[in-house]
Amino acid sequence: MRYLDRRAFLRAGLAVAGAGLLGECAPNPEIPAGLVLPTDPRVAAVEAGRHATGVVSSHRISAEVAEVDLGGPRVTTWTYGGVLPGAEIRVRAGDTVQADVSSRLPVDTTVHWHGLAIRNDMDGAHAITRNAISPGGVFQYRFIAATPGTHWFHPHVGTQLDRGLYAPLIVEDPGEPGDYDQDWTVVLDDWVDGTGTDPEAVLARLRARRGGMGGMGGMGGSSLGGAVAYPYYLINGRVPAAPVTFTGRPGQRARIRLINAGSDTAFRVALGGGRLRITHTDGMPVRPVDADALVIGMGERYDVLTTLGDGVFPLVALAEGKDAIALALIRTGGGSPPPSSVRPGELAGDVAGYRDLVAAEAVRLPARTPDIEQVIDLTGGMMNYDWGINGQAFDPARRLGVHEGQRVRLTFRNRTMTWHPMHLHGHTFQLDAGPRKDTVIVLPGQTIGCDLNADNPGQWMLHCHNTYHAETGMATILGYRT
Numbered sequence: 001m002r003y004l005d006r007r008a009f010l011r012a013g014l015a016v017a018g019a020g021l022l023g024e025c026a027p028n029p030e031i032p033a034g035l036v037l038p039t040d041p042r043v044a045a046v047e048a049g050r051h052a053t054g055v056v057s058s059h060r061i062s063a064e065v066a067e068v069d070l071g072g073p074r075v076t077t078w079t080y081g082g083v084l085p086g087a088e089i090r091v092r093a094g095d096t097v098q099a100d101v102s103s104r105l106p107v108d109t110t111v112h113w114h115g116l117a118i119r120n121d122m123d124g125a126h127a128i129t130r131n132a133i134s135p136g137g138v139f140q141y142r143f144i145a146a147t148p149g150t151h152w153f154h155p156h157v158g159t160q161l162d163r164g165l166y167a168p169l170i171v172e173d174p175g176e177p178g179d180y181d182q183d184w185t186v187v188l189d190d191w192v193d194g195t196g197t198d199p200e201a202v203l204a205r206l207r208a209r210r211g212g213m214g215g216m217g218g219m220g221g222s223s224l225g226g227a228v229a230y231p232y233y234l235i236n237g238r239v240p241a242a243p244v245t246f247t248g249r250p251g252q253r254a255r256i257r258l259i260n261a262g263s264d265t266a267f268r269v270a271l272g273g274g275r276l277r278i279t280h281t282d283g284m285p286v287r288p289v290d291a292d293a294l295v296i297g298m299g300e301r302y303d304v305l306t307t308l309g310d311g312v313f314p315l316v317a318l319a320e321g322k323d324a325i326a327l328a329l330i331r332t333g334g335g336s337p338p339p340s341s342v343r344p345g346e347l348a349g350d351v352a353g354y355r356d357l358v359a360a361e362a363v364r365l366p367a368r369t370p371d372i373e374q375v376i377d378l379t380g381g382m383m384n385y386d387w388g389i390n391g392q393a394f395d396p397a398r399r400l401g402v403h404e405g406q407r408v409r410l411t412f413r414n415r416t417m418t419w420h421p422m423h424l425h426g427h428t429f430q431l432d433a434g435p436r437k438d439t440v441i442v443l444p445g446q447t448i449g450c451d452l453n454a455d456n457p458g459q460w461m462l463h464c465h466n467t468y469h470a471e472t473g474m475a476t477i478l479g480y481r482t
């Protein structure tokens with residue numbers, strides 16, 4: 001019910017904004033005073049200071065209901081442009097992205113550009129920026145894509161992300177050597193929509209468990225399990241029986257850009273017959289690390305390099321704790337493909353974790369004494385489905401305050417029995433002695449510290465990237481104060 005309440009509130013907020021345009025300025029009691037709002041001149045001023053190439057990359061994106069073939073199963077779902085994933089946007093750092101997004105969905109939607117330090121009024125966070133696209137409507141997003149790396153975009157309303165509304169956004173870094181022959185984007189997803197149920201029904205079922213048997217957080221003996229058993233796990237919109245195939249030549253080097261667009265699934269990714277050299281996480285370079293496998297939470301990205309062998313190789317994403325896989329194939333020569341249930345031994349090899357990753361010099365945040373610390377306790381549980389931050393469900397009236405120019409220390413403390421991939425909009429943070437990221441997995445009982453520079457004024461969502469946790473309350477706002 002909170003969802004409906006919030007939407008009703010947002011409609012009221014829009015009505016107030018409309019009245020404001022006519023000259024009657026009614027204060028909105030839900031928005032505390034003294035904040036740098038998305039409309040603040042500081043937001044435009046910071047955008048004007050970003051390095052810009054002057055190149056404008058224009059896109060038309062249509063959010064629409066479509067029937068999609070998952071490689072056997074056909075589902076009716078919500079898509080960008082009728083395809084799954086939506087068409088990749090690829091620009092160079094400093095280019096201006098201009099995206100005219102039209103909606104033929106039955107409800108309001110937004111587009112959030114995950115991973116970009118973007119101007120706040122283009123962030124597409126429904127609860128804050130309030131430029132929702134209504135059914136039949138259109139909105140033009142226009143912003144400088146200043147943050148190189150593997151990013152993506154998706155809606156920020158309700159459970160829409162768990163339908164088919166997602167697509168890659170690659171920002172190329174002209175300063176990067178690029179020592180590879182192939183550049184492949186691999187989008188992972190857990191799929192339920194159009195299979196006789198949909199994400200709203202999943203959410204209703206999760207809530208209905210209230211008071212029932214709990215303890216679903218660590219299913220399958222994995223600390224990274226989820227609560228939703230999805231019928232399908234997809235790579236680039238395909239089930240394992242009909243996988244997408246990447247082709248190259250033996251000896252070539254391939255850069256693989258992994259994006260987890262799932263809603264309730266961590267994937268363990270490995271390449272049968274190959275090693276992975278991790279070069280980036282969340283778009284940010286790390287000192288290269290070789291591994292057999294890596295784990296990627298919802299919202300995270302990893303870039304890996306691999307040298308291609310001769311034959312057909314399975315790229316497998318094991319759904320942690322769920323006993324199912326997503327699959328793609330890499331073909332460089334003859335041979336028959338592996339069975340669609342293939343579990344390469346590399347999955348059980350050495351799995352890289354944050355402890356192995358260190359930010360590359362060029363992006364390491366220099367040490368500095370924090371001006372302010374925000375402690376973010378992750379709270380709630382499966383039992384009551386009462387996810388929250390600091391013991392409280394999302395409330396737009398509540399902010400974690402910062403001031404522009406501050407060094408901010410964020411301390412995540414997971415007080416729950418479940419893991420949470422925590423994502424901050426508009427910034428990247430430096431994990432203590434680790435990589436620089438925008439989404440970090442916090443395991444049950446774990447405390448993780450990280451630092452960021454408050455250099456992008458506005459109001460920014462900070463939330464769990466489990467769609468169902470976020471929608472039921474594990475979200476807050478990092479809010480710049482005037």
Ligand code: C2O
Nearest residue numbers: 112114299423461
């Ligand atoms: Cu990828 Cu707030 O989201």
Ligand code: CU
Nearest residue numbers: 420464466469
């Ligand atoms: Cu969570």
